[in-house]
Amino acid sequence: MVTVVERPVEIDAIAAARNALDSVVDPELPVLTIADLGILRDVRLGDDGTVEVIMTPTYLGCPAIGIIAIEIEVALERAQIKKYRVIVQNSPAWTTDWLSEGAREKLRACGIAPPAKTSSSKRALFAVDAALCPICRSDRTERVSEFGSTACKALYRCLSCREPFDCFKCI
Amino acid sequence: MPIDPQVHFGYLLRLADSNLVLGHRLSEWIGRAPVIEEELALANIALDLIGQARALYAHAARIGGGGRDADALAFLRDQIDYRNLLIVENKNRDFAHTIARQFLYSAFAELYWDALTASRDTELAGIAVKAVKECAYHVRHSAEWLIRLGDGTQESNNRAQKAVDELWMYTGEMFESDQIERAVLDAGIGVIAIDLKPAWNETVEPVLMRATLQRPKDGWMMSGGRSGRHTEHLGHMLAEMQFLQRAYPGQQW
Numbered sequence: 001m002v003t004v005v006e007r008p009v010e011i012d013a014i015a016a017a018r019n020a021l022d023s024v025v026d027p028e029l030p031v032l033t034i035a036d037l038g039i040l041r042d043v044r045l046g047d048d049g050t051v052e053v054i055m056t057p058t059y060l061g062c063p064a065i066g067i068i069a070i071e072i073e074v075a076l077e078r079a080q081i082k083k084y085r086v087i088v089q090n091s092p093a094w095t096t097d098w099l100s101e102g103a104r105e106k107l108r109a110c111g112i113a114p115p116a117k118t119s120s121s122k123r124a125l126f127a128v129d130a131a132l133c134p135i136c137r138s139d140r141t142e143r144v145s146e147f148g149s150t151a152c153k154a155l156y157r158c159l160s161c162r163e164p165f166d167c168f169k170c171i
Numbered sequence: 172m173p174i175d176p177q178v179h180f181g182y183l184l185r186l187a188d189s190n191l192v193l194g195h196r197l198s199e200w201i202g203r204a205p206v207i208e209e210e211l212a213l214a215n216i217a218l219d220l221i222g223q224a225r226a227l228y229a230h231a232a233r234i235g236g237g238g239r240d241a242d243a244l245a246f247l248r249d250q251i252d253y254r255n256l257l258i259v260e261n262k263n264r265d266f267a268h269t270i271a272r273q274f275l276y277s278a279f280a281e282l283y284w285d286a287l288t289a290s291r292d293t294e295l296a297g298i299a300v301k302a303v304k305e306c307a308y309h310v311r312h313s314a315e316w317l318i319r320l321g322d323g324t325q326e327s328n329n330r331a332q333k334a335v336d337e338l339w340m341y342t343g344e345m346f347e348s349d350q351i352e353r354a355v356l357d358a359g360i361g362v363i364a365i366d367l368k369p370a371w372n373e374t375v376e377p378v379l380m381r382a383t384l385q386r387p388k389d390g391w392m393m394s395g396g397r398s399g400r401h402t403e404h405l406g407h408m409l410a411e412m413q414f415l416q417r418a419y420p421g422q423q424w
Binding site: 057059060061062063089090091092093094144145146147148149151155169171 | 208211212214215216218219220221222223225226293294296297298300301302304305308311312
């Protein structure tokens with residue numbers, strides 16, 4: 001005889017959705033999940049029982065927004081969530097401060113210099129000139145171009161180990 | 172003070188239109204830029220501007236789009252319905268012209284977005300917080316180039332000066348005021364652009380000086396973009412930009 005413990009369906013749906021979303025990564029930075037990046041803002045239950053996933057793009061023009069939204073939907077489908085809605089929300093605006101400490105380490109490990117610590121003041125925006133080389137940790141680096149392979153990165157070069165590298169912009 | 176949704180919609184549309192049109196102009200450089208890094212930079216700036224426009228169109232559509240979405244607003248409106256500033260629709264000429272246009276506009280846009288971060292329209296304020304940081308990069312990048320060109324060779328100096336001279340008559344429109352602007356100001360949503368003029372001068376003048384370029388005198392200024400009176404350039408641009416949606420309505424990637 002099996003005893004079925006009834007749990008509210010809603011709580012299960014949210015937990016299952018959160019669990020499923022742990023596998024969704026940024027297509028341009030596949031070492032980071034959307035939770036690591038801080039672009040997954042909330043998973044909640046809407047008024048009509050729909051699971052609502054709130055995401056905030058790193059850049060307004062980030063071309064990955066559409067793909068990430070689709071990947072979220074695929075993950076929710078796999079988790080057999082029946083009713084869901086992905087909401088792109090621009091306010092409050094995403095900042096590099098929302099990157100988790102683990103995310104910064106993961107970025108470094110794959111050769112991308114993490115952004116300077118705070119973007120709350122406009123002065124700090126451009127303080128990344130002292131980007132540390134993610135390979136040899138030297139501070140003898142120079143900016144090659146303000147604009148790199150994706151909208152959120154700038155291109156740098158290490159003057160010690162000569163390795164070119166991407167630096168996550170402080171925004 | 173509550174605001175008429177159509178006025179609010181119209182205000183968002185003019186911000187969106189300027190960004191989309193300039194973003195499209197920059198994207199026309201892809202495959203033609205002088206060096207690969209600059210090609211990436213122009214494409215990146217274009218992406219930022221189009222992204223800002225997309226967020227604004229989506230927001231505008233929710234407020235007063237009458238069932239139209241962001242794509243419909245971008246691809247299915249005619250030239251006379253576009254509300255962008257005339258400076259951004261100017262067709263691409265040489266690289267100096269593109270850089271000067273970017274600098275004069277971005278110096279304005281950065282100040283404008285900064286002021287909009289205090290908007291009572293929280294979605295607009297959120298977009299502004301993002302956009303002002305993106306714009307800071309655009310200003311710095313275009314200023315660095317303008318200085319390099321102006322203070323470069325005789326040829327690059329001539330071209331940069333010619334570009335600034337030709338574009339100057341389009342800068343007055345950025346600071347014009349009208350009924351829509353006053354209505355959004357009263358509602359705590361918008362900004363009075365003329366208040367930004369001193370700060371704009373403080374950004375622009377030192378860069379022109381370092382670039383050894385003459386600041387043109389404020390003479391007669393072109394105007395009309397905000398009432399749908401455009402130069403001949405916009406229609407040609409829209410014809411190309413909107414072609415696919417016009418020829419194959421509803422097509423999707």
